[in-house]
Amino acid sequence: MELTTTLFVVVIIIALICQYMSVSLGVGYGTAVTPLLLIIGFAPLQIVPAVLLSQLLGGVIGGIAHHRAGHIHLDFKRDEELIKQRLRGFGYLPKSRDAKVVLVLVLFGIAGVLVGVFTAVNIPRTALEAYIGALVLVIGLAVLLQRKKIRAFSWKGILAIGILGSFNKGMSGGGYVPLVTGGQIISGGEAAGSVGITTVSIAVLCAVGFLAYALVEGDIYWKMVLAASIGSVIAAPFAALAAKRLSADKLRLIISAATIILGVLTLLRTFVF
DSSP states (O other), X not given: OOOOHHHHHHHHHHHHHHHHHHHHHOOOHHHXXXXXXXXXTOOHHHHHHHHHHXXXXXXXXXXXXXXXXXXXXXXXXXXXXXXXXXXXTOSOOBSSXXXXXXXXXXXXXXXXXXXXXXXXXXXXXXXXXXXXXXXXXXXXXXXXXXXXXXXXXXXXXXXXXXXXXXXHHHHHSOSSHHHHHHHHHHTTOOHHHHHHHHHHHHHHHXXXXXXXXXXXXXXXXXXXXXXXXXXXXXXXXXXXXXXHHSOHHHHHHHHHHHHHHHHHHHHHHHXXX
């Protein structure tokens, strides 16, 4: 399908709205943009690289904005004291906890993406979509039921949710942001910080996905990439500021509601529409 001037503007608006929701509330960018563009009539191979690169650009800008707003503290300098305790002076660990979470999500996320891609080509599409929908719905309900509870931070929870979320990303191109944002909250993370960390980590995973796609396919619809990137980049810094204005409890409630809605819509699309 050809991207006319009118559709170019439409794609910018769609990307802007979806990236705003993603960076401010942890609602999935790819989870929303991909089906909307498919409904308009674009082919998956026109959409996927545009979603990946635009989410990469928006994620970098959104992550910087979250850092400057104070939602996350990204200090990637080598943590000498912890390395001496845990790694006997060898290896690398960043200083701040937020940076450590990003590192864990990215490292295990790359493996999860690759496993997800392999799995996606070997299972029925209906089973894949049903799995994604059910999992996102369960996470949303868990955040809703536990939003007023203060939980101790869990590295095991972060590790598990990072692998699972990236596995989803590799299988379907979506399902990462709502799952990983909600999963961090369940694992003891702050709402705004969880959104910021997810924004940064998904940017890196999108870079890996886009490069892999470019190497394998090579034929990228750059007009679609440009339109989606414009909307994504414009929305990202304003979205981070919007998250700052919301109280932690209200943000958890919105995240849980949005995640539940995405899960239900995915299941309805799979079995009803």
